Amino acid sequence: MSKTSIKLAVLMLLALPCKAEVEEFELVLKSHLFYPSKLEVPAGRKVKLVIHNQDDTPEEFDSFDLNREKVIFPNRKATVYIGPLKPGVYEFFGEFNPNSARGQVVAIDREGNGAD
Amino acid sequence: MVLINSVILFLRDALPVFVLISLLLAFANFAGRRWYWLGGALLMGLAGSMLLTHQVDNLSEWLEGAGVEVFIFTCQLIIYALLLTNLHCQFKGYQNAWVATAVLMVGLVLTLDGANFLVYLFSYWSHEQTPMALVMGTILGGTVCMSLAVLLYIGCQHWLASGYPLLCALLMLLWGAGQLSYSLNLLSQVDLLPPMRPVWDTSDWIADNSELGHLLNSLMGYEAAPGLLQIIVYMLAVLLPFIWLYRLNRHAYPTPAVKGEV
Numbered sequence: 001m002s003k004t005s006i007k008l009a010v011l012m013l014l015a016l017p018c019k020a021e022v023e024e025f026e027l028v029l030k031s032h033l034f035y036p037s038k039l040e041v042p043a044g045r046k047v048k049l050v051i052h053n054q055d056d057t058p059e060e061f062d063s064f065d066l067n068r069e070k071v072i073f074p075n076r077k078a079t080v081y082i083g084p085l086k087p088g089v090y091e092f093f094g095e096f097n098p099n100s101a102r103g104q105v106v107a108i109d110r111e112g113n114g115a116d
Numbered sequence: 117m118v119l120i121n122s123v124i125l126f127l128r129d130a131l132p133v134f135v136l137i138s139l140l141l142a143f144a145n146f147a148g149r150r151w152y153w154l155g156g157a158l159l160m161g162l163a164g165s166m167l168l169t170h171q172v173d174n175l176s177e178w179l180e181g182a183g184v185e186v187f188i189f190t191c192q193l194i195i196y197a198l199l200l201t202n203l204h205c206q207f208k209g210y211q212n213a214w215v216a217t218a219v220l221m222v223g224l225v226l227t228l229d230g231a232n233f234l235v236y237l238f239s240y241w242s243h244e245q246t247p248m249a250l251v252m253g254t255i256l257g258g259t260v261c262m263s264l265a266v267l268l269y270i271g272c273q274h275w276l277a278s279g280y281p282l283l284c285a286l287l288m289l290l291w292g293a294g295q296l297s298y299s300l301n302l303l304s305q306v307d308l309l310p311p312m313r314p315v316w317d318t319s320d321w322i323a324d325n326s327e328l329g330h331l332l333n334s335l336m337g338y339e340a341a342p343g344l345l346q347i348i349v350y351m352l353a354v355l356l357p358f359i360w361l362y363r364l365n366r367h368a369y370p371t372p373a374v375k376g377e378v
Contacts, residue, residue, distance in 0.1 A: 046307075046311055048307075056242075057239040057242060058235050058236075058239045059239075060235075060236075064323070064324045064325045067301060067305075067312070067339075067341065068305050070184075070305065071172070071176070071184070071232075071235060073172075073173045073176060076173075076176070076177075077181075078176065078181060079180075079181045079306065080305050080306070081304070081305055081306065081307045081311070082305075083311060084311060084313070095121075095125065095236075096121075096236055096239055096240070098121060
């Protein structure tokens with residue numbers, strides 16, 4: 001095995017845990033409501049948010065606090081990466097139904113501190 | 117609530133198109149071009165937005181769910197390249213190329229922004245029985261966009277007539293850089309770019325979700341908490357072409373006294 005192959009293999013092995021470290025969280029949209037409406041995620045780390053739209057109409061996941069917007073089509077799942085976040089509360093809403101589809105991402109640090 | 121939401125969505129999606137069209141019309145009018153190209157651009161944009169609305173569901177499944185973001189980023193790159201070519205043609209006086217780039221640019225921007233609004237429109241109509249609020253919201257949003265576009269058009273006309281075409285060019289560059297910078301954030305949300313850690317946060321002064329925040333975002337891509345990569349791309353996308361246009365302008369435009377001969 002050449003030196004280059006070994007280096008490549010080591011790099012790939014090093015990259016694996018980096019990918020594996022991204023924790024996954026799921027949000028469900030049903031009857032224009034987000035479940036759970038308050039989602040706790042670890043602060044200081046990038047996390048993967050999988051949003052499942054179980055309604056028969058599209059919805060746009062939108063958050064000015066998280067700087068994210070993504071349209072989720074009926075009965076489809078969409079993935080959005082958020083963070084690393086400082087401990088605190090981050091509002092999100094469904095742009096097509098902002099009255100009902102609302103929720104919060106609460107970023108909590110290792111000591112369990114989040115904003116109220 | 118539907119009324120307010122329709123107004124906000126229409127403003128968010130339509131205002132960037134109105135800004136671009138008013139800037140292009142000011143340049144076109146100053147150079148004595150007819151406005152026939154706008155009809156073609158609007159037709160292209162409407163057809164494109166309907167096609168994209170029809171296909172965006174499938175597009176969202178491409179590239180492990182990153183299809184829409186990659187598509188928008190690619191389109192924004194093309195739009196920015198068209199914008200630079202359009203400004204070059206404006207300052208060099210290439211008529212046909214100016215019209216072609218203007219048509220493509222407006223067509224593409226309308227395709228992207230129109231599709232976003234059409235998804236909402238079809239979603240609403242599929243389950244609501246009273247479309248009056250939606251129609252009223254769209255009319256109100258359209259009126260606000262039209263008013264702002266007319267003001268911008270008059271301002272640009274004044275600057276052009278006063279011999280300051282670079283001010284209008286700067287507005288176009290700010291608009292284009294803002295669109296490009298915004299699309300970087302989309303790549304970050306699907307993990308194709310590293311997370312954008314905010315360099316500063318001006319939310320306390322002008323929040324992204326405020327009326328002024330929406331307006332500045334449409335005009336020049338304002339973001340309260342931009343990432344470092346966004347700032348670098350934005351600055352480069354504005355400054356480099358502006359320096360290049362400044363040098364071109366010294367040879368391209370006559371003084372205001374002889375401008376009426378064009």
